[in-house]
Amino acid sequence: MFIGHLAPAFAARAITDEAPRLGVLFFAAQLVDIAFFSFALVGLENFRIVPGITAMSPLDLYDYPITHSLLGTALWAAGLAIIVGILMRNAVAATWAAVVVLSHWVLDWVSHRPDLTLAGSGETYGLGLWNYPLPAIAIELGIFGLAFWMYLKRTKGPVAPPLIMLGLLLAMQAYSWFGPEPVAANVAFILLGLLSFGIMVALGTWVSSTRWHRTKVGLGVASTPI
Numbered sequence: 496m497f498i499g500h501l502a503p504a505f506a507a508r509a510i511t512d513e514a515p516r517l518g519v520l521f522f523a524a525q526l527v528d529i530a531f532f533s534f535a536l537v538g539l540e541n542f543r544i545v546p547g548i549t550a551m552s553p554l555d556l557y558d559y560p561i562t563h564s565l566l567g568t569a570l571w572a573a574g575l576a577i578i579v580g581i582l583m584r585n586a587v588a589a590t591w592a593a594v595v596v597l598s599h600w601v602l603d604w605v606s607h608r609p610d611l612t613l614a615g616s617g618e619t620y621g622l623g624l625w626n627y628p629l630p631a632i633a634i635e636l637g638i639f640g641l642a643f644w645m646y647l648k649r650t651k652g653p654v655a656p657p658l659i660m661l662g663l664l665l666a667m668q669a670y671s672w673f674g675p676e677p678v679a680a681n682v683a684f685i686l687l688g689l690l691s692f693g694i695m696v697a698l699g700t701w702v703s704s705t706r707w708h709r710t711k712v713g714l715g716v717a718s719t720p721i
């Protein structure tokens with residue numbers, strides 16, 4: 496998944512304004528992929544391009560135990576929770592950050608072929624939704640759209656920023672689905688991936704600075720942008 500990973504971030508922020516701001520939650524949602532691409536850049540983790548390995552994605556993710564084992568993802572979640580907890584002095588915010596990091600593994604488990612481990616080796620898991628293009632597209636757009644709508648409903652602000660964000664995210668997703676397939680697991684592909692995550696976090700940070708939680712607007716305490 497790509498923008499589907501942002502669904503838990505939108506949902507968390509829609510459920511409670513105690514969750515971190517949207518930019519932080521976008522970072523949390525993609526944290527283990529950001530770490531994976533960074534590690535791949537320096538050879539700590541590895542993948543290769545195998546056209547047709549799944550119907551939707553040619554990525555052969557054969558070596559990513561530090562970021563994409565369930566244990567590894569849980570440790571990244573705990574690490575981010577500690578940082579958020581210290582910076583925001585709020586255990587609820589820290590917990591939401593951790594939940595959103597963990598949601599990445601669950602959505603990867605649904606999408607990937609069996610290439611995910613529980614603790615770095617042994618049995619591999621993955622339901623392989625990427626082998627079913629139409630359901631995969633419908634589910635990714637469905638959860639993204641539902642969570643985006645929940646976020647819009649629970650927040651208030653000018654309409655342009657979220658619409659601009661929506662357009663750019665959908666454009667990036669369309670490129671991922673229908674653009675040229677990567678030819679190799681090279682530096683250019685990895686940097687493009689990291690750039691796309693950077694754009695996502697920047698968009699979330701920007702949009703959150705323009706919107707307020709509806710529950711607080713009427714109470715005169717709407718000074719904290721979300």
Ligand SMILES: [Zn+2]
Pocket residue numbers: 527528563599603
């Ligand atoms: Zn991932």
